[in-house]
Amino acid sequence: MDDLEMEIDFLKELKSFMDSQGRLKQFPRKQKPREIALAYLAEGFEYGRIYSEKEVNAILNLRHTFNDSCMLRRELFERGYLGRTRNGAEYWLLNARQGKSGSPQGEAG
Numbered sequence: 001m002d003d004l005e006m007e008i009d010f011l012k013e014l015k016s017f018m019d020s021q022g023r024l025k026q027f028p029r030k031q032k033p034r035e036i037a038l039a040y041l042a043e044g045f046e047y048g049r050i051y052s053e054k055e056v057n058a059i060l061n062l063r064h065t066f067n068d069s070c071m072l073r074r075e076l077f078e079r080g081y082l083g084r085t086r087n088g089a090e091y092w093l094l095n096a097r098q099g100k101s102g103s104p105q106g107e108a109g
Helices: 003-017 031-042 053-062 069-078 104-108
Strands: 082-084 090-093
Touching: 003 031, 031 069, 053 069, 053 090, 069 082
Parallel strands: none
Antiparallel strands: 082 090
């Protein structure tokens, strides 16, 4: 499957969960659209950058309308999209191979 086909599949799966401005208006319950929604949310973050909890919430709030950035932040961490410090003060985007233990320093070089 090439990038264009993946993008089309992505849009088809999420269309019913998005508003006219491209924000999630509801979080999918089924596994496949849920994973696609999490991948969509993760696209708002940059590799190698450290985010505070407040910054993570602000980015998530730009991409959804149902006012639950806490749940989304937790899902992104638990599903391996974001790493975080033990106290939750800092977050960073993980790549798919890193898993939860990946460090932002490894991404930045």
